[in-house]
Every structure is written in C-alpha cells, then in structure tokens.
Amino acid sequence: xxxxxxxxxxxxxxxxxxxxxxxxxxxxxxxxxxxxxxxxxxxxxxxxxxxxxxxxxxxxxxxxxxxxxxxxxxxxxxxxxxxxxxxxxxxxxxxxxxxxxxxxxxxxxxxxxxxxxxxxxxxxxxxxxxxxxxxxxxxxxxxxxxxxxxxxxxxxxxxxxxxxxxxxxxxxxxxxxxxxxxxxxxxxxxxxxxxxxxxxxxxxxxxxxxxxxxxxxxxxxxxxxxxxxxxxxxxxxxxxxxxxxxxxxxxxxxxxxxxxxxxxxx
Amino acid sequence: xxxxxxxxxxxxxxxxxxxxxxxxxxxxxxxxxxxxxxxxxxxxxxxxxxxxxxxxxxxxxxxxxxxxxxxxxxxxxxxxxxxxxxxxxxxxxxxxxxxxxxxxxxxxxxxxxxxxxxxxxxxxxxxxxxxxxxxxxxxxxxxxxxxxxxxxxxxxxxxxxxxxxxxxxxxxxxxxxxxxxxxxxxxxxxxxxxxxxxxxxxxxxxxxxxxxxxxxxxxxxxxxxxxxxxxxxxxxxxxxxxxxxxxxxxxxxxxxxxxxxxxxxxxxxxxxxxxxxxxxxxxxxxxxxxxxxxxxxxxxxxxxxxxxxxxxxxxxxxxxxxxxxxxxxxxx
Amino acid sequence: xxxxxxxxxxxxxxxxxxxxxxxxxxxxxxxxxxxxxxxxxxxxxxxxxxxxxxxxxxxxxxxxxxxxxxxxxxxxxxxxxxxxxxxxxxxxxxxxxxxxxxxxxxxxxxxxxxxxxxxxxxxxxxxxxxxxxxxxxxxxxxxxxxxxxxxxxxxxxxxxxxxxxxxxxxxxxxxxxxxxxxxxxxxxxxxxxxxxxxxxxxxxxxxxxxxxxxxxxxxxxxxxxxxxxxxxxxxxxxxxxxxxxxxxxxxxxxxxxxxxxxxxxxxxxxxxxxxxxxxxxxxxxxxxxxx
Numbered sequence: 001x002x003x004x005x006x007x008x009x010x011x012x013x014x015x016x017x018x019x020x021x022x023x024x025x026x027x028x029x030x031x032x033x034x035x036x037x038x039x040x041x042x043x044x045x046x047x048x049x050x051x052x053x054x055x056x057x058x059x060x061x062x063x064x065x066x067x068x069x070x071x072x073x074x075x076x077x078x079x080x081x082x083x084x085x086x087x088x089x090x091x092x093x094x095x096x097x098x099x100x101x102x103x104x105x106x107x108x109x110x111x112x113x114x115x116x117x118x119x120x121x122x123x124x125x126x127x128x129x130x131x132x133x134x135x136x137x138x139x140x141x142x143x144x145x146x147x148x149x150x151x152x153x154x155x156x157x158x159x160x161x162x163x164x165x166x167x168x169x170x171x172x173x174x175x176x177x178x179x180x181x182x183x184x185x186x187x188x189x190x191x192x193x194x195x196x197x198x199x200x201x202x203x204x205x206x207x208x209x210x211x212x213x214x215x216x217x218x219x220x221x222x223x224x225x226x227x228x229x230x231x232x233x234x235x236x237x238x239x240x241x242x243x244x245x246x247x248x249x250x251x252x253x254x255x256x257x258x259x260x261x262x263x264x265x266x
Numbered sequence: 267x268x269x270x271x272x273x274x275x276x277x278x279x280x281x282x283x284x285x286x287x288x289x290x291x292x293x294x295x296x297x298x299x300x301x302x303x304x305x306x307x308x309x310x311x312x313x314x315x316x317x318x319x320x321x322x323x324x325x326x327x328x329x330x331x332x333x334x335x336x337x338x339x340x341x342x343x344x345x346x347x348x349x350x351x352x353x354x355x356x357x358x359x360x361x362x363x364x365x366x367x368x369x370x371x372x373x374x375x376x377x378x379x380x381x382x383x384x385x386x387x388x389x390x391x392x393x394x395x396x397x398x399x400x401x402x403x404x405x406x407x408x409x410x411x412x413x414x415x416x417x418x419x420x421x422x423x424x425x426x427x428x429x430x431x432x433x434x435x436x437x438x439x440x441x442x443x444x445x446x447x448x449x450x451x452x453x454x455x456x457x458x459x460x461x462x463x464x465x466x467x468x469x470x471x472x473x474x475x476x477x478x479x480x481x482x483x484x485x486x487x488x489x490x491x492x493x494x495x496x497x498x499x500x501x502x503x504x505x506x507x508x509x510x511x512x513x514x515x516x517x518x519x520x521x522x523x524x525x526x527x528x529x530x531x532x533x534x535x536x537x538x539x540x541x542x543x544x545x546x547x548x549x550x551x552x553x554x555x556x557x558x559x560x561x562x563x564x565x566x567x568x569x570x571x572x573x574x575x576x577x578x579x580x581x582x583x584x585x586x587x588x589x590x591x592x593x594x595x596x597x598x
Numbered sequence: 599x600x601x602x603x604x605x606x607x608x609x610x611x612x613x614x615x616x617x618x619x620x621x622x623x624x625x626x627x628x629x630x631x632x633x634x635x636x637x638x639x640x641x642x643x644x645x646x647x648x649x650x651x652x653x654x655x656x657x658x659x660x661x662x663x664x665x666x667x668x669x670x671x672x673x674x675x676x677x678x679x680x681x682x683x684x685x686x687x688x689x690x691x692x693x694x695x696x697x698x699x700x701x702x703x704x705x706x707x708x709x710x711x712x713x714x715x716x717x718x719x720x721x722x723x724x725x726x727x728x729x730x731x732x733x734x735x736x737x738x739x740x741x742x743x744x745x746x747x748x749x750x751x752x753x754x755x756x757x758x759x760x761x762x763x764x765x766x767x768x769x770x771x772x773x774x775x776x777x778x779x780x781x782x783x784x785x786x787x788x789x790x791x792x793x794x795x796x797x798x799x800x801x802x803x804x805x806x807x808x809x810x811x812x813x814x815x816x817x818x819x820x821x822x823x824x825x826x827x828x829x830x831x832x833x834x835x836x837x838x839x840x841x842x843x844x845x846x847x848x849x850x851x852x853x854x855x856x857x858x859x860x861x862x863x864x865x866x867x868x869x870x871x872x873x874x875x876x877x878x879x880x881x882x883x884x885x886x887x888x889x
Binding site for chain 3: 294296297299300301303304305307308309310311312314315317318321322324325372373374375376377379380381383384393395396397399400402403404405406407408409410411413414415456459463487488489490492510513516517518519520524544547548551552564567570571574575577578579581582
Binding site: 064066069071072094095096097098099101102104106108110111112121122125126127172175176179 | 704705771773774775776777778779780781782783784785787788791792795796798
C-alpha cells in the first residue's frame with residue numbers, strides 16, 4: 001500500500017474504506033455506468049476524470065445512494081463501506097448519506113438559513129438534540145476545518161447566500177463536515193468558482209485528507225494531478241484505467257487515457 | 267458494526283452520535299407516513315371532484331327520472347304544479363354570457379395589446395395591476411353597484427338610444443327597465459374582462475421578439491406587425507382566454523341574480539327580465555319546498571356543472587398548449 | 599436625392615397605413631381607459647355611498663329589525679371571519695399537502711389526473727360548490743350551518759392552494775433538495791424543512807390570495823351558512839356573513855337597509871383589497887393567484 005506518499009497517517013495501516021464491485025447505473029433506458037469496480041483508500045484523495053457524460057458524476061452519486069433520488073434512476077452491484085454493502089435491502093440510504101457526505105457542483109447554501117444555521121443544518125434537520133454550546137462548537141470546528149472561520153466569524157447570523165461563490169462552496173463543505181462523515185464525495189466542486197477560490201478549495205482538500213476519505217470528480221486534469229493520490233479515468237460509462245495519479249498522468253497503460261490526458265479529445 | 271473503530275486518530279470528535287447499524291424500519295417510517303399523507307391529500311382532490319358529480323347526480327335523480335331529457339327542452343318552470351323545464355335558464359345563461367363576450371372580448375384584446383405592445387413596461391405592469399383589481403372586487407359588490415348605479419343608467423341613457431337606432435330588431439323592443447338581460451350581460455362583461463385580458467396579455471408578451479422584428483424589418487407599421495405577427499402567434503391562447511372568460515360568465519351567480527330580474531320566460535327583448543341557471547338556483551333554492559323542486563334545481567346545477575367542466579377542459583387544453591410551447595422555448 | 603427624400607418622408611400609401619396604425623393603437627389605449635372606468639366608478643361609489651353609511655354602530659351592533667333605523671353587522675363580520683377561518687383550516691392543509699405531492703411526483707399519470715381535477719375544480723361555478731356542500735353537509739346534518747359554509751369555501755380553496763403550492767415548490771432549485779438529502783436528512787424532513795420552507799413566502803402568498811378570493815363569495819353560502827339575524831358563533835347553526843347580509847339588504851325595498859348594504863360592501867371590499875394589495879406590495883407585484 002505504501003506508494004511513497006503515505007503522508008501524516010503513515011502509522012495507520014492503509015485500508016480500503018470504500019469498495020465498489022460491479023456497479024451498474026441506469027437512467028431509465030440509459031446505461032450510464034457500466035460494470036465498474038474499484039476501491040478508495042482511507043485518508044487518500046481519489047480523482048475521477050473523464051469527458052462530459054462519461055458517467056463520472058453518476059458513479060460518485062452511486063457511492064452515497066444519491067443516484068436513486070433522480071426519478072427513473074437505479075443502480076445494481078455492490079458498494080462496500082467498511083465491508084458492509086450500502087445497497088443491502090436493510091440499509092437505510094439516509095444513514096448511508098450521514099456517513100458519506102457530498103459537496104455539489106454549484107454552491108447550495110439553504111437560502112432561508114443563516115451561516116451558522118447552514119453549518120448546523122445536518123444536525124438540526126436530523127433532529128439531533130444538542131445544547132447551544134455544543135452546537136456553537138460544532139459550527140466553529142466545521143468552519144475552521146473548511147478554512148472559512150476567520151472570514152465569517154463576525155457575521156454568523158447573516159444569510160448564507162450573502163457570501164461569495166467560493167465562500168458559499170466552503171460553507172457547503174463545512175456543512176458536510178458538521179455531520180462528521182467518514183467519506184466526502186465532491187462532484188466538480190470548483191467548476192463554478194474563480195481560480196483563487198479554486199486554489200483555496202484545493203488547499204482545503206489536502207488538509208482534510210488526514211481525517212477523511214475523499215473522492216473528487218473533476219473535468220480539470222490539472223486539479224486531479226495537483227490534489228489526488230489516485231486517479232480513475234472513465235469513458236462512455238466504463239472505467240478505463242485506475243491507478244496512482246503520477247502513473248496515470250505520466251505513463252498511462254491505456255490508449256484512451258493517453259489520448260484524453262494529452263488533449264486529443266474531450 | 268462499530269463505526270468508531272474506523273474513525274481516524276486525530277479526528278476531532280465533539281458531538282458523539284449513535285451510528286448503530288442503520289435500522290430501516292425506524293428511519294423510513296417518517297417517509298412512509300409523509301408519502302401516504304400527501305398522497306391521500308392529493309387523492310382527496312380527485313375524490314372531491316368525483317364526489318361533486320356524484321352528489322349532484324344522486325340528488326337530482328328524482329327530477330332526472332321524472333322528466334328525462336324533456337327537462338332540457340321544456341320551457342315550463344312551474345313549481346306550483348310541479349312542472350320543471352330548464353330551457354328558459356339555459357337560454358338566459360347563453361344569451362347573457364354572449365352579450366358579455368361581445369362587449370368583453372374586443373375590450374380585453376384592446377387592453378392586452380395596449381399593455382403588451384404600447385405601454386412601456388413600468389406603465390404596462392401598473393395598468394395590468396389595475397385591470398387585475400377588477401377581478402378582486404367581490405361579485406356581490408358588483409351586483410350592488412349594478413342594481414343602484416349601472417341598471418338605472420342603462421335604462422335612462424343606453425336603452426332609449428338602442429331602441430331608437432336598432433328598434434327594428436326584436437332584441438331592442440319592449441319596456442325599458444333597470445333589471446333584465448342587458449344589465450346582466452353588461453355586469454358580466456365588466457367581471458370577465460380581467461380574466462380574458464390577463465391571459466391575452468401573457469400570451470402576447472411571449473410572442474418572440476424575432477417574430478415582431480421580422481415583420482417590422484419588412485416595413486410593416488406597428489398595427490400591421492400586430493396583425494401579422496402578434497395576433498396569429500397568440501391565436502390559440504386568445505381562444506383559450508375567451509373560453510376561460512365564457513366559463514366565468516356561465517357560472518357567475520350573485521351579481522347576475524341581482525340584476526337579471528328572474529323571470530322564467532324566454533323573450534327576444536334584451537330589456538326584459540330573464541334568468542340564468544345560476545341565478546335561479548340562488549334565488550329559489552332556499553325557498554324550495556317540495557323534494558321535486560329541490561331535485562329540479564339541483565339538476566339545473568348539474569347542467570351548469572357539465573357545461574363549465576366541458577368548457578374548462580377545452581380551455582385548459584388550449585392555454586396549456588401555449589404554456590408548453592413557452593416552456594419548450596425556455597428550454598425546460 | 600429627391601427620390602430618397604420622398605421615401606424618407608413617406609409616400610401617400612405609407613402615410614395612410616401609418617395613420618391607420620396609429621388609429622388602431624389609439625383604440626387599444628381607449629379600450630384600456632374604457633375598461634378602467636367601471637373600476638373607478640365602483641370604487642368611487644363604494645367610497646361615496648359606503649363611507650357615508652358607515653359608523654361605529656355598524657361594527658358593534660346587530661342588524662336592526664325591519665322598520666327600525668340603525669343597527670349594524672357585528673354578527674356578519676364575526677361570521678365571515680369564522681366561516682373563512684374554518685375554511686382555511688380545512689382547505690390549506692389539504693391544498694399544501696396535495697401541492698407538495700404534485701411537485702414531488704411530476705412524471706406520474708396519477709399526478710396528471712390530480713392536476714387536471716384541480717384545474718377542473720377551479721372552473722366549477724361557486725353556486726354548484728354550494729349545492730355540493732348542501733348535499734354532503736346540510737342534508738345529512740339536517741340544517742343550515744356555519745360548518746357547511748366553511749366546507750363549501752374550503753372546496754374552493756383547495757385547488758387554488760394546491761396549484762400555487764406546486765408552482766412555488768417547483769421554483770425551488772432541485773440542488774437544495776439534493777444538498778439536504780446528501781446531509782442524511784430524510785426525504786420528508788427535506789421536503790418540509792428545506793423545500794417547503796424555501797417556498798414558504800410564495801405558498802403564503804397563494805394562501806392569502808385564496809382566502810381573499812373565497813371571502814368575497816356569496817353564492818356558495820346562500821344555502822349552507824344561510825345567514826342569521828341573531829348572534830351565533832356555533833358551527834352547527836346558521837351564521838351570518840358579510841356577503842350574504844349585503845346581498846339580502848341590497849335586494850330589499852328599504853332605503854335604510856340599502857344604505858347598510860353599501861356600508862357592508864365597503865367593509866367587505868376593504869378587507870379583500872387590503873389582503874390582495876398587501877400581498878402584492880410584499881411580493882413586489884409579482885403575486886397572482888391561478889385562475
């Protein structure tokens with residue numbers, strides 16, 4: 001498992017946090033993800049790249065059962081979280097989503113809530129009974145983890161929508177962190193952001209890696225190269241290649257991967 | 267499954283939450299209750315409509331059995347002798363609504379074109395708001411105003427002129443009174459204008475700018491542009507709007523009941539009192555003494571319901587067509 | 599040069615066309631003015647006749663017996679509030695719930711049927727709704743009652759509230775819903791606390807407009823709530839309402855009652871316009887009830 005980039009938590013034995021086995025996903029008639037199998041290691045960032053419509057977003061949405069939220073969408077196969085299949089009949093998707101958080105392409109602060117209410121939304125909406133002090137400390141911890149605390153600590157009561165786009169996205173990260181997930185999925189989190197905000201999010205990813213397992217979907221190959229430990233390349237619903245990021249970008253084994261990363265299509 | 271095992275050492279844990287093996291039953295029960303509740307509430311709308319139809323058919327059944335289809339063509343409405351025919355009221359309903367349309371449609375089209383083509387945006391929206399206010403005034407208030415203001419005015423100033431100029435027509439002969447078919451038609455016209463004009467305004471506003479520019483680029487004047495580009499493009503919507511207005515006019519009750527004079531006689535003269543389906547129900551229902559009388563009045567309601575539902579189905583189909591085209595253009 | 603100048607100035611035929619065009623467009627302006635005249639006349643008469651007939655006794659006294667001067671509509675004002683209030687208690691939850699269902703299940707055939715039913719119900723004449731309430735409440739309970747009037751008005755509110763709720767919920771970006779679900783919030787909680795909460799202003803607007811609409815209804819109350827010359831707030835007895843009282847007084851032969859009718863009309867219209875204008879003012883003029 002030691003690929004030379006073990007990082008801070010090298011003393012912990014690397015484990016596969018999330019294992020995908022023969023995953024197929026459909027939208028009504030469309031077969032969007034075709035028999036994908038791969039595994040995501042704990043405390044690592046994995047990037048999924050590929051051209052538009054290759055199924056990378058669909059794949060990541062299958063990992064916390066968000067795919068089935070779309071009418072007519074369904075998925076088959078197995079996704080094991082710590083060895084337990086999240087697609088088992090007796091598993092509640094709601095529970096899965098609390099352990100596997102998600103950040104979306106567009107920043108989505110709840111417009112009716114203040115900044116602090118947004119951060120605590122995952123707790124309050126789930127009916128978790130906590131004291132004011134506990135709540136405040138969760139808000140502060142999450143905002144600090146999302147590198148937003150210093151910018152908003154004086155205006156926690158202001159509406160979430162009053163922040164800039166990049167701040168809103170970090171607010172969404174904080175909101176996802178507040179429920180203490182084990183895995184964070186990010187679906188093109190920077191595509192709506194300017195370069196400076198993008199850089200902040202990328203720094204943030206590298207900081208969060210020590211505590212979380214992160215899967216990021218991106219159409220930006222530089223971003224994948226900069227942030228991830230492993231990279232998966234998808235094309236027309238198939239997983240073409242999955243390996244260490246350095247290897248994928250310098251020495252891909254598959255012709256399609258090479259064509260894509262050298263910019264011949266996509 | 268013990269989740270805490272998987273938690274990494276440096277993880278800051280402030281709030282400890284139970285993450286026991288997910289219990290589907292407990293969690294999903296909230297969703298199930300919610301889904302069943304909203305489904306039942308939605309279903310209740312369907313049941314409401316069905317119940318409405320069933321209740322009317324059931325309660326009018328004695329009259330349906332007694333008079334059959336003859337009910338629809340008989341002009342005899344004689345509660346004393348237990349004879350009931352709906353024709354005078356069907357006639358009154360159609361004629362008063364027809365008068366309303368003749369007055370309201372040209373005015374509504376004028377308003378809609380003025381708001382969409384002539385007025386600048388800020389003024390158009392303010393004027394549109396005023397026209398919409400016409401729909402906010404309760405019909406009993408219109409009735410009150412018609413009884414004391416409009417009716418006498420029609421009698422003293424309009425009916426003499428109509429009789430003088432068009433007196434050779436049977437419609438404009440006879441005594442000039444404040445209550446009658448003409449008053450009913452006029453108050454209905456005022457009441458349905460906001461409905462027709464607001465739909466027409468919406469319809470004209472969504473005519474693509476490219477259509478207008480194409481006409482103007484060919485050297486058309488503003489009116490020619492309206493005639494060749496705006497009106498034809500919005501035609502289905504306009505027809506839908508007219509049918510919506512007609513539906514309103516057919517079913518309008520209290521204002522009509524107050525000014526139409528309530529006479530179960532068919533007369534060519536528009537000055538004379540008449541009655542509509544809705545107005546006769548309003549005027550006689552509470553005093554109907556015999557069961558057959560009530561059943562006959564409810565059957566009048568059933569006839570009215572069928573007419574309005576049929577009209578609405580047609581109108582919604584037409585207006586819906588326009589909206590869907592709009593959505594397609596918006597790329598939804 | 600000459601040809602160009604004449605072209606720019608317009609040939610005779612063009613001038614005729616231009617004249618015709620200006621004339622037609624002027625007619626549309628005339629139509630608008632003509633349409634607004636009745637509005638100003640009605641409002642003007644209401645202010646003129648209504649306010650001159652309005653006094654404190656109108657709000658505090660009971661209707662006077664025939665022949666006696668004075669009196670008021672205290673029982674009718676309370677009755678209208680009661681009948682409309684109960685109607686809202688019945689109609690709003692049904693309408694909002696059904697609207698949430700329609701918005702959440704866009705594609706199903708059942709949804710289309712419900713939406714169609716709501717649209718048809720909106721077009722059912724109010725007098726027919728009155729007959730319906732008579733058939734299902736007045737007859738079985740054996741008499742006119744405030745409750746039957748509320749049932750009639752609720753039946754009119756339900757489709758209005760349903761369609762507004764659906765439209766308002768559909769305006770909420772689907773991303774918000776997904777964001778909430780991704781936090782592990784159950785679907786029902788997401789729908790209520792995030793989606794409906796975000797659409798709340800719009801839904802409230804629709805509810806207020808629906809209330810304003812039914813508060814002005816007379817026909818469905820004629821043989822349900824019926825009217826009552828005496829004080830009654832019981833759900834199971836006939837109850838007086840402003841609209842029915844105005845109607846009864848307006849068609850009466852007594853000048854004093856007719857004056858009372860104008861006073862009632864100005865109060866009624868005042869309440870309804872205040873609701874409509876208030877909502878429009880709050881929402882910047884965008885609010886419009888479905889029709």
